[in-house]
Amino acid sequence: MFDRILDPTGLPARPTNVAVAARRVPSLAGARVGLLNNTKRNAAQLLTELGDLLRDRYGAVVTIRRTKPHVAFPVDEPMLKEIAAVSDVVITGVGDCGSCSASAAADGIAFERVGIPAAVIVSDAFEVTARAMAGVHGDENFEILLTPHPVAVLDAEQVAERAAELVADVADRVRESAR
Amino acid sequence: MTGGTLDGQVTDALDGAHQSIEYMYDQGWTDGLPVVPATRELVDAFLATTSRPADEVIGRLDHLKREVSVQLAAINAVMAGCRPEYFPVVLAAWDALMAERSTVGGGWQSTSGPAPLIVVNGPVRRRLGFNATGGVFGPGFRANATVARAIGLIVRNALGVVPHVLEQATQGVPGRWAMCIAENEEESPWEPLSVDGGVAAGVDAVSTTLLRASEFVDNRHTDDPEALLGDFADTISRTGSWIFRHASAGVVFCPEHAQMLAAAGMSKAGVRDWLIERCGRSEADLARAGKNHVHGNVRRQSDDGDPGAFHRYFADGAPKNLPIVVAGARNAGISMVVRVFSNWSGISARVEPPRDGATAPAV
Numbered sequence: 001m002f003d004r005i006l007d008p009t010g011l012p013a014r015p016t017n018v019a020v021a022a023r024r025v026p027s028l029a030g031a032r033v034g035l036l037n038n039t040k041r042n043a044a045q046l047l048t049e050l051g052d053l054l055r056d057r058y059g060a061v062v063t064i065r066r067t068k069p070h071v072a073f074p075v076d077e078p079m080l081k082e083i084a085a086v087s088d089v090v091i092t093g094v095g096d097c098g099s100c101s102a103s104a105a106a107d108g109i110a111f112e113r114v115g116i117p118a119a120v121i122v123s124d125a126f127e128v129t130a131r132a133m134a135g136v137h138g139d140e141n142f143e144i145l146l147t148p149h150p151v152a153v154l155d156a157e158q159v160a161e162r163a164a165e166l167v168a169d170v171a172d173r174v175r176e177s178a179r
Numbered sequence: 180m181t182g183g184t185l186d187g188q189v190t191d192a193l194d195g196a197h198q199s200i201e202y203m204y205d206q207g208w209t210d211g212l213p214v215v216p217a218t219r220e221l222v223d224a225f226l227a228t229t230s231r232p233a234d235e236v237i238g239r240l241d242h243l244k245r246e247v248s249v250q251l252a253a254i255n256a257v258m259a260g261c262r263p264e265y266f267p268v269v270l271a272a273w274d275a276l277m278a279e280r281s282t283v284g285g286g287w288q289s290t291s292g293p294a295p296l297i298v299v300n301g302p303v304r305r306r307l308g309f310n311a312t313g314g315v316f317g318p319g320f321r322a323n324a325t326v327a328r329a330i331g332l333i334v335r336n337a338l339g340v341v342p343h344v345l346e347q348a349t350q351g352v353p354g355r356w357a358m359c360i361a362e363n364e365e366e367s368p369w370e371p372l373s374v375d376g377g378v379a380a381g382v383d384a385v386s387t388t389l390l391r392a393s394e395f396v397d398n399r400h401t402d403d404p405e406a407l408l409g410d411f412a413d414t415i416s417r418t419g420s421w422i423f424r425h426a427s428a429g430v431v432f433c434p435e436h437a438q439m440l441a442a443a444g445m446s447k448a449g450v451r452d453w454l455i456e457r458c459g460r461s462e463a464d465l466a467r468a469g470k471n472h473v474h475g476n477v478r479r480q481s482d483d484g485d486p487g488a489f490h491r492y493f494a495d496g497a498p499k500n501l502p503i504v505v506a507g508a509r510n511a512g513i514s515m516v517v518r519v520f521s522n523w524s525g526i527s528a529r530v531e532p533p534r535d536g537a538t539a540p541a542v
Contacts, residue, residue: 001189002202006217008254008336009208010246072285073242098347099285103242129288132344136243 019139022112024176025088028058031175034087034116035065036075038104041152042159043094046121049163050091050170058171063087072099074106074137084114089174093121095144096151101126102133105144109137117174121166125149145169203258207341210331210356214258224263225253229270229531237270238277240287240338243345247273247337252329255336259329265307265322267531269329271385272297272359274528275376276330281389281521287340292348293389293520294355296429297327298504300373301383303530304361311361313508315431316354316393316515323359331356352391360506366434367505368441375447375498376527383530388429388502389520391420398436399512404443407436407512408450412457414516416492418468421460423476425494427519428458429502434509447503451496458492465490499525 025031033054035047044067051062063086066079075083075092083090090111095101101122108120122130124146134142147162154162189195199216203209215221226233231249239246249270256269276282276295286293299309310320318324340346362371373384398410415428430450432440440450463486465471465478471490472481493500502523507513 001195002199004216004218005199005202006219006222006254007206008217008251008258008332009339010248010251010337011339070284072288097285098288098290098345101347102288102345103285106242126347128343129345129347133243136339136345 017135017138017140019141020109020113022115022117024117024174026176028054028060028089028171028175031058031060031088032063032086033060034083034090035062036083036090036092036107037065037067038093038095038100038107039067039071040094040096040100042154043096043151045156045159046094046151046163047091049160050167053163053167054171057167060089071097072103074103074110080110080114084111084116087116090116090118091121091170092118094147094151095120095122095126095130096149098126098129101130105130105133105142106137108144109134109139109142112139112142119145119170119173121145121147121170123147123149123151143173145173208258208332208336210328210335214332215260217254217257221257221263222250222253225256225261225266226250228263228266228534230534231270231531237273238333238338240283243339245337245339247333251337252333255332256325256329259332260321260325261329262307262321264533265326267533268299268303268307268322268326268385271383271528271530272326272330272387273333275385275387275524275526278524278526278528279387279389279521280524286389286520287334287338288345288347290347290349291391291520292346292351292355293391294352294358295327295330295387296390296517297330297359298372298386299359299361299384300364300371300378300386300527301381301530303383304364309359309361311363311365311506313510315360315363315506316358318357323361324357327357327359354393358390358393360431360504362504363434363506366438366509368438369447369503369505372502372504373527375502376525378527378529383532384527385530386502386523386527388523390517391520392518393515394518395513395515397511397513402439404440404445405453407439408453409457411514411516412454415454415458416460418460418465418470420518421465421470421492422478424473424478425500426492427500427522428492429504429517429519429523431504431506431515431517433507433512433514434505435512436514437505439512448496450503451498451501454501455491455493455496459490460492462486462488462490497525499523
């Protein structure tokens with residue numbers, strides 16, 4: 001009887017899920033790091049701190065910093081290519097709102113699909129929406145790095161502390177040796 | 180009788196209805212209230228009310244990999260409890276919503292949890308029984324209730340923006356998916372909202388904008404139009420609603436307030452101009468809320484500045500920043516300030532006229 005009830009979602013019966021993880025870099029020494037800032041408050045500062053820590057502790061070098069034109073949407077193709085061309089690994093975030101946390105997950109998956117390992121940083125208040133977006137973009141088990149909410153209200157010193165807490169996870173997320 | 184099943188087939192119609200409702204809950208297709216099962220026959224009756232093809236794409240969110248077709252809109256309108264003849268109004272409401280900047284950005288996923296205010300103008304109001312008078316924001320009228328609900332179900336089901344998942348409203352807005360009002364054109368002294376949206380008076384049209392709140396102004400206390408508007412200015416100017424350099428707000432005037440202002444010689448534009456000049460706060464007031472400095476376009480705390488400086492609430496007097504509607508009963512001086520999420524697109528959508536030969540089967 002219920003097969004006469006029409007589906008209001010327009011979704012295919014079986015969603016496709018194809019996890020594609022880029023090959024991790026063997027080491028961060030000399031690795032080129034791209035930073036993609038999603039414009040949320042303190043995102044640029046957190047990424048800068050992480051870039052500095054990856055340089056000081058692991059010998060990586062930040063080669064490109066870009067800011068997304070629209071916080072709610074995933075990175076567009078030209079910016080993705082521009083970053084991918086000069087990066088061995090990418091760090092993006094901070095997912096700190098409804099739409100931007102979701103799009104941060106999509107950004108990470110997009111970089112992985114072009115062969116760049118990506119660390120995506122999301123406030124833990126938005127974990128569910130980021131994971132749901134990962135599913136929408138075909139990799140429901142995509143690994144997201146969580147940081148305690150809130151991020152936007154932190155002062156400069158607190159942002160630096162967050163970066164220090166995150167940097168080992170970021171490194172482990174993108175390099176081979178730890179996996 | 181309780182009915183029952185025979186070889187897995189439901190033999191009682193009411194049992195079947197109940198089981199259908201539970202089935203649709205199990206699928207995650209409802210907004211929390213029961214929905215009507217959308218059958219091919221019923222959806223076809225809805226599709227017969229429009230000249231638009233069933234597969235026409237009328238909305239999309241590429242970042243979520245989802246799109247809305249006329250057919251999906253019809254399925255959700257059936258589920259919401261619409262009658263077939265309401266469907267052209269649902270489509271017009273959807274078209275108007277898609278003209279809004281926020282709805283094609285991340286607005287539906289926002290922590291602010293905005294909700295559309297849908298305003299219906301023209302003869303369609305009476306033809307389909309839209310309430311324009313008493314309790315206009317409240318329930319009790321099928322056309323108002325189900326058109327608003329249809330929009331919510333389309334966003335949930337066809338766009339996939341589901342609460343706690345891709346929808347991240349911190350609290351959301353009371354009346355979400357329930358705010359569809361008809362303008363009380365008969366008792367308004369002014370041109371309808373749809374005229375501000377570019378559609379001639381007397382033509383069926385729908386305007387929408389996303390809201391973050393509605394708050395009443397009860398003023399039965401003065402016969403001075405400036406004192407009355409000052410009461411609105413006070414409500415509009417509260418700091419909590421203000422996050423960027425400027426903000427937008429609309430007013431849904433009750434007929435009594437609108438007529439009092441019109442009797443004093445004020446046009447809608449005149450009311451807007453009065454409010455534009457006076458709505459706002461001193462920098463000292465804004466400093467107490469941490470909002471006294473504009474950085475980029477966002478308000479922030481700063482120790483610098485001029486505490487006596489006056490910050491205007493509105494960017495300018497365009498209808499898209501301060502839409503004005505007249506609705507409600509002529510029984511008291513009670514109006515509503517509505518908090519616009521970003522601003523109104525300023526574009527009203529025409530409602531497709533009834534098609535010749537289109538019949539509306541009993542539902």
